[in-house]
Amino acid sequence: MTQTIFMVGARAAGKTTIGQALANALSYPFVDTDLYMLETTNLTVADVVVTEGWEGFRRRESEALRTVTKPGIVVATGGGMVLSEENRDFMRANGTVFYLSAPAEVLAARLEAYPDAGQRPTLTGRPIVEEVSEVLAARENLYRSAAHHVLDASVAPEAVLVQALELLKKQA
Known part of the structure; x- marks a missing residue:
């Protein structure tokens, strides 16, 4: 079975880490939509947000999702990919979607342990624990x-x- 597998979740949920591991286990290629945008535009998420705003970034993110989607691939999406109903519907219709769920405290601890400010601009300007809690509650x-x-x-x-592998096996 070759299917598209999408990983969704908040920042630091492990979408890239788990996505890569799942791709390896299935012998699928892997793509991270944020990295795809960086590689194809030479702009970081932060760069796009500064020059085009969040709306421009979300538009590019949606385009990247559609561009990279094909059978037999694992796609790690940006944390805000689900903000668009169109993106949610697209992923559900075109593959299997895994939500990597973790409490805000766990996510905040990961972000504090491995900061990557160039890749992950703040959404609220608040301390990371508050921001993660607020964004997770909203999403x-x-x-x-x-x-x-x-x-x-x-x-x-x-x-x-x-x-993930057990669920995919049951689904087959």
Whole structure:
């Protein structure tokens, strides 16, 4: 079975880490939409937001999603990909969507441990714990509505990978 697999979730949920591991396990190629945009435009997320605003970034993000989607690939999406109903519908219709769910405290701790300001501009200007809590609360239902499966991403990446592989096996 060759299907498109989409990873959605908040910043630091592990979409890239788990997505790469899942792609390796399935012998699928892997693409991260944020990295794809960086590689094709030579602009970081922060650069695009500064020059085009969040609206311009979201437009580019949607274009990237459609460009990289093909059978037999794992796609890690940006944390805000689900803000567009069109993107949520597109992913659900064109593949299997995994929501990597983790509490705000876990996500904030990961962001503080591995800061990447050039890649991840602040959305609110608030301290990271507050921002993550606020953004997660606003997006939780969107992640869930996009997802076919919800994975507990607060555990070790290897355990999340096992969850995903078991669900895919049941789905086959």
